[in-house]
Amino acid sequence: MAEIKTAPGFFDRTIQGLRGAWRGLAGWSDASVPSDPDLSERAERVRLVERMEACLAARGGEVSARARAVDLGRYYLALSDKGRKRFLLRLAIQFGTDRKAVDAAVDRLSHAADDDARAAAEAELRDALEPSRVRLLRQFNALPEGTKFLVDLRADTMRFARSEPALLPLDADLRRLLGNWFDIGFLELRRITWSSPASLLEKLGRYEAVHVVRGWQDLKNRLDSDRRCFAFFHPRMPDEPLIFVEVALVKGLASNVGTLLDAQAPSDDPASADTAIFYSISNAQRGLAGISFGGFLIKRVVDQLSAEFPRLKTFATLSPIPGLREWAVKRLAENGGFALTTAERKALNKALARHEPPAKGDDAVLLKHALALPGWHQDAPLAVAVEAPLLRLAATYLLKAKRKDGRALDPVAHFHLSNGARVERLNWLGDTAKRGLDQSFGMMVNYAYRLPDIEANLEAYTGEGKIAAASAVAGLI
């Protein structure tokens, strides 16, 4: 979606906002954005810590402290990446807990004489364990778009933390704070249509992570009368979707995403649809990683659609299988128990015979050879020959491949299984776009959400690691 790229960034807008719109605390603010944001490192470090301390000082009351924090936030926004990293490190290193206070509280807890004393000591210890920077972070919320500021601050922190583990405690603080604020009870479900603001639709195009939006016409097609798009919003970030889902209202379980996204295809009458296909779910805010809304979003959308279209019987996804190829290639290399049936081997050999060079080796080698041929999926005999073995591999991958902690190896599978869905159907060549072929030999899968089974599926999965599947899929193994 080449066109949807150059929206003025949030930070730019915030600076504008800070300059113009917000009268809230301006009267008590005196600091200003430094003309040279990247001073000499040492001088800056000192100055920074002073400014941070000023925000935390009791001086002038909470109103003034917030005004100072606004200035500090403004300062942060004007910094380069290097400057921001320094800023965050200062916060992480110099504004933690007070060791003495913690130890004293621990001591008091150890010597608590009775339950009441213990309760008091626990409360004291809880307070002592709150790093001082948390108060400063909270003050940033007074910025005009303060909540978005903190979400983006966390995105920065996470990015830098990959190479700078000292930032991890700060990241944990931010996650805790944002987790509190983005409680599911505060989120608003909104439908997005072609009459939504163009600026919002532009963001949708940019954030869509599953099936790339190819332009405004593609976007419009996804908001057509037989489609639905829903997103969660936070009241303090009304223009920023947090997570969104795209749904197609169709007859029967959809098997091919290319057909689904075809802008040329005529719209169906949604009132006659019996199936809602959730073909894309995307998180839109990196800074909210680890705070999960997906399960709630699906639940709310199922409720909403059920009310609007009483004929809907099936709620299912049409999902990629992102980890399949990697897992299968390794499996075939290890040759661990992979075998073709006689008929399969014969068909495959026959199909391969039409290609150069001739393939030789065991079943795994043959299959690898076939899949390495360019355009194999468009060569009908070859595609037919590999279909059954690949579907078997895919079923094994989805139902059996696990991480050490017992979760399904495939991340998309894990997401839906942990929300109570079951593996419903494998779709041969459901996505023949390059990414689809690269990830999963073009296969896709439907996960079905069946209201009466959701809770049982979910418990079986989270409890015993048992993965629910339709018999047609389970029977493939």
Next chain:
Amino acid sequence: MAEIKTAPGFFDRTIQGLRGAWRGLAGWSDASVPSDPDLSERAERVRLVERMEACLAARGGEVSARARAVDLGRYYLALSDKGRKRFLLRLAIQFGTDRKAVDAAVDRLSHAADDDARAAAEAELRDALEPSRVRLLRQFNALPEGTKFLVDLRADTMRFARSEPALLPLDADLRRLLGNWFDIGFLELRRITWSSPASLLEKLGRYEAVHVVRGWQDLKNRLDSDRRCFAFFHPRMPDEPLIFVEVALVKGLASNVGTLLDAQAPSDDPASADTAIFYSISNAQRGLAGISFGGFLIKRVVDQLSAEFPRLKTFATLSPIPGLREWAVKRLAENGGFALTTAERKALNKALARHEPPAKGDDAVLLKHALALPGWHQDAPLAVAVEAPLLRLAATYLLKAKRKDGRALDPVAHFHLSNGARVERLNWLGDTAKRGLDQSFGMMVNYAYRLPDIEANLEAYTGEGKIAAASAVAGLI
């Protein structure tokens, strides 16, 4: 305001809401309101704890857990006061921290080898110190008006805690949780006018704590063109003011609240006003006690009014002095250094001579005697005779009377002083309504907010306990 009384309570509405409006989680909910909410105590206790545990169990995932919490919340709403108290006690007593987990984390902290280990141990301890009930409280936020539910739950908890200290830790948890959610950055300032919803104005009439609203005409008068009313709202409680302030735009410092509230008086042209009088600030949610918005509200309203009316020069209150009479009566009884001047004594004796029985005794006794005469303030010679001594007493009370922790003894004084105001002027017979006479011999006081001095005043007060005052007031002592 006799008429404004019978609005259907929040809880009623919530139950209705639960019955009808909310589809969010209904599909997964199975519990129902018990037909007999007050079961035998023991049976109920067991059942309650089971239900609470069900919400906290991992079973069925977070979506289902919230659905169960909704049922539990509905159950709470259907309980009698007695039942609610039992409910809260269960929460407070049986869903605290896990002692073993806390002790283990403390142990690990004590043996932390380096900073990283210590940071990890602190994080672990922090988690262990979170009482399990907090997660349950948060789940209640999924109720249709969940945030208001929790605010009212805290009001219940505070009420019961007066006689049941075991509820205090629960109250502290609620305060922490609500403090997070009602961060000033999330609040919305809205102007309230005669075109605001009648249901909102009705609440205003009910919540007004300073000068009782006497009916709709009085209310309308307070929203006239030369008046302003502002309130803070939370996005999840859009119909519930959190705190509101009533302002009169006048010429010169107002001295008499009766005149100010006179519905018969013609409206002034607000564009020619030079003074904004904040004559009433009321908190509207008991459940948010201790979470303070007042300072921010005043600051925001000053900013807003300054922008709309550039001619405004003075921002001041017209405030009651609620603790004066009680303090003065004690003072006169102790007779601690109270004395009239010769002229004052003579005038007072002369004025008293016109009344039966004749008064005898020292200065304090004379004064007490005068103030005990019914209608003394309407007896001109008597009122004149007591004016100077009473003003002197009032000045002493406001500027010198302190609590042990150094705060001003008068609660209204403390509120404004801790926001940076100064004691500007005493108003003799500024409020001759019964409450005014009872509380403060009819005196009122203006506190002035002068933007350049606010921060210095505030620091002097919170730091050294120094109270800023206009020289005319300070000179009275």
Next chain:
Amino acid sequence: MAEIKTAPGFFDRTIQGLRGAWRGLAGWSDASVPSDPDLSERAERVRLVERMEACLAARGGEVSARARAVDLGRYYLALSDKGRKRFLLRLAIQFGTDRKAVDAAVDRLSHAADDDARAAAEAELRDALEPSRVRLLRQFNALPEGTKFLVDLRADTMRFARSEPALLPLDADLRRLLGNWFDIGFLELRRITWSSPASLLEKLGRYEAVHVVRGWQDLKNRLDSDRRCFAFFHPRMPDEPLIFVEVALVKGLASNVGTLLDAQAPSDDPASADTAIFYSISNAQRGLAGISFGGFLIKRVVDQLSAEFPRLKTFATLSPIPGLREWAVKRLAENGGFALTTAERKALNKALARHEPPAKGDDAVLLKHALALPGWHQDAPLAVAVEAPLLRLAATYLLKAKRKDGRALDPVAHFHLSNGARVERLNWLGDTAKRGLDQSFGMMVNYAYRLPDIEANLEAYTGEGKIAAASAVAGLI
């Protein structure tokens, strides 16, 4: 409703609006409100006509002309009643059609050679017949609340026209113009609730013409959960209801308005109601007299309620019978065929025997005598004795009494009959408030709207003057 009385009038607000809010044409406006609006009559008349002519002159284009009309409108608003009447007379007398132009067009029409020439001549004549003041009236629409201005201007015109028939053509022009603008297709149906703006509810209280609103509590009761209130609004008068209807959702046909309006009575669950009672319909704008919305309002509300409450089976009014007593008194005086049955006469004589003075005379005299006794309706034997004769009289009045043009004599009956309702039931002592007793001996009537019969009823009534009635009512005669 003593309290709801002193809202600042529309005109005051408009002047304020003119002073402050409207930037639209202000740049090109130069005239100002005269300091002495009532100049010497002659001077003013000349000046007025000049100003009116200035608006109609081509000079400066349409934008400037509108700006001048705004000034003229402002001038009108500042005038006293006497001044306004002069103003309207000027408009009516000096800005009519151009006689010469009309005669020339008539001449051309008479000599039109063929159909095309005739069509052209008709178009020309149509233009010539448009009084020049109509363009000026339309220009007033550029006032900030211009549409409301014209509605109120018509109200003024109608009021003055009673004594000044020269204003009638102006009234006709205004009615035509407003009829165009208030086309039913432009009106918006809105539900009014206790959460509607207080300023709007205050207007409701003032405009309610059928059952006087006794205060805010009464108003709130009428907006309770088992009540509905709907109004039509025009997009350019968003704060002004045009017409509104009050509905009670009940079980069975309501028979007593006192019970219905009882604020103490508990609310019923509207979901279980089977009947919607339209107990009050009031026009709110005198200036829209003769432009009818009532039928459309009822139709829309029936549709809306049917969709919300599928259990509703009956839609009926509970209506006063305003002309009954006047008609009945005259009838009894004429003694035209009025007679009691033997049993009735006996019962009546017996009931009257308990009162002084003894009554003598024919049946009509006896009945008149009974009804003249104070508190007759609370004297059980008397009330029972007159019930049957009075119900018979009422049925005769409603079904037989006609105006010369064939319309029902009772205006409320005519309104509902011409919308397709039928006379459903008479309610003995349905309204024992003073007005009810005075108008109709306390009787009320239900008109029922039965969807399948509406069109037939309406045609029968408008065509042959046939009045539809339930057999129980028709059988009374």
Next chain:
Amino acid sequence: MAEIKTAPGFFDRTIQGLRGAWRGLAGWSDASVPSDPDLSERAERVRLVERMEACLAARGGEVSARARAVDLGRYYLALSDKGRKRFLLRLAIQFGTDRKAVDAAVDRLSHAADDDARAAAEAELRDALEPSRVRLLRQFNALPEGTKFLVDLRADTMRFARSEPALLPLDADLRRLLGNWFDIGFLELRRITWSSPASLLEKLGRYEAVHVVRGWQDLKNRLDSDRRCFAFFHPRMPDEPLIFVEVALVKGLASNVGTLLDAQAPSDDPASADTAIFYSISNAQRGLAGISFGGFLIKRVVDQLSAEFPRLKTFATLSPIPGLREWAVKRLAENGGFALTTAERKALNKALARHEPPAKGDDAVLLKHALALPGWHQDAPLAVAVEAPLLRLAATYLLKAKRKDGRALDPVAHFHLSNGARVERLNWLGDTAKRGLDQSFGMMVNYAYRLPDIEANLEAYTGEGKIAAASAVAGLI
């Protein structure tokens, strides 16, 4: 703007609307869309006239009549172009005035004895002259998007009327009706931004008539921070702009539209702009042709921008000169007084000498020859040589070329002059896009709106046909 093309048409949506959304009158509607809309011509004609008559019949009252009109409107929407034309012809021919009634009213007018009788006769004649179809047209307004329906109905009528003059009276009726309803006082000015609904922006792209929108990025660029876009809307067509203007906030008078529309160019800070350039004004509704909003739109936008940006000093357009080339070519062909100066002729000959074939002839022939050379404007010597003569021609065209009725020959010039602007500056090669070169040899013109002069300019132009111009332009002639 290839992408912005396939929005579901209004008519499609309306039909959907009619099927689903509108409950208003559905209960009383019985007719349905014919399965074969193009019946045999004769049968249909009869049936059509019957249906139209049914709408006009008194039968069943106004509510029912509207319901029937809704069905008829639905029927119209389902017709082919041929069917629609027949439909409109029926309306135009069979539902005009009643000749007898008109003649009778004329007769009464001729014999009116006095002024009152004359006034009554005029009123009667006015009614008689209203064609019966006008009532039917008005009834269509009850369609769900009825106002838009009538606007589009007029667009159809105008289109067909080009070949079918019998439709002209119907067109006149529609124009009168819509002129009433689209009174400037009812229109709402709205700013359009990148946060406006995508569906609205898509329409903007489609309706832009002056400078074609090349895609979403171009559109976004036109809504950037240094741009403004305003449109008029009607309350009953909230998603349909009536007319819109695009403005650039710049420093100094803009001379080149390519530079202005360059998406790559950085945004200027609008707060420092001193000039607002109205570079595009487009009507969006063909059906409102002849009902003029342009002057009001410019006035309102000037007011709005002046308030927001007090530094703005100049309000001017950057306009095409659509009729220049055609006029100039004719002029050169006639050779009427066109002559080069000696220096111009010399320079032109020299520049032409570098091209084949050599040019011979008088001045006009030389110039025509030069302008016929492909790419002449990119050949620097040639472009320089023709600049002065062409500017002279353009000035003559704009200031002197008139239609017979005295209006400026150039339609864009006429629009701005009749709104009070003056010809400010000619811009050599201000638009070198193909259309610019074709229409006006790449020249553009600024018309300036100077508030103090607007009224005088306008009067001079409309009165004496005098065209105001800056001396630099006037001096060219």
